Amino acid sequence: MHQPRRDRMYEEHVKDPYIARGKPPEPTACPDCDAIFYKGRWRWGEAPEGARRQQCPACSRIRDRVPAAILTLSGDFFSSHREEIMKLVRHTEERETAEHPLERIMEIADPEGESQVVISYTGIHLAKGTGEALQHAYRGSFDFAYPDRDTVMHASWKR
Numbered sequence: 001m002h003q004p005r006r007d008r009m010y011e012e013h014v015k016d017p018y019i020a021r022g023k024p025p026e027p028t029a030c031p032d033c034d035a036i037f038y039k040g041r042w043r044w045g046e047a048p049e050g051a052r053r054q055q056c057p058a059c060s061r062i063r064d065r066v067p068a069a070i071l072t073l074s075g076d077f078f079s080s081h082r083e084e085i086m087k088l089v090r091h092t093e094e095r096e097t098a099e100h101p102l103e104r105i106m107e108i109a110d111p112e113g114e115s116q117v118v119i120s121y122t123g124i125h126l127a128k129g130t131g132e133a134l135q136h137a138y139r140g141s142f143d144f145a146y147p148d149r150d151t152v153m154h155a156s157w158k159r
């Protein structure tokens with residue numbers, strides 16, 4: 001019994017601390033991206049009159065530079081089809097973000113040059129969905145593991 005009960009409850013019911021922190025009274029509007037918290041979740045829409053203003057979990061992650069997931073793309077096939085593959089990555093993001101404002105790409109980097117791309121995400125579902133979409137389209141190998149609370153999910157696709 002080293003941990004207070006409150007923390008255990010938290011651990012059991014909440015996976016993403018940014019979402020827990022961001023559960024505001026309704027209606028609330030994010031001043032940065034215009035997502036609104038309404039009927040129990042963040043969605044796109046007109047901010048109702050008198051809405052409270054609070055940053056949504058995705059914008060908080062972007063501000064803090066704390067991604068929920070990191071997806072690494074690599075391999076010879078990736079290098080030679082990079083442009084086409086990155087189009088699919090963006091297309092997957094557009095579709096998912098239109099439905100789920102908290103699932104976005106934070107940053108796309110290539111610290112190793114042409115042969116590898118590292119994409120950070122505000123939500124794990126989009127990172128996973130992107131890896132699955134790549135595997136569906138091009139095969140290759142996609143690996144991921146669900147993270148523990150408050151850690152980053154690392155995923156990779158390679159071909």
Ligand SMILES: [Zn+2]
Pocket residue numbers: 030031032033034035055056057058059060
């Ligand atoms: Zn926002």
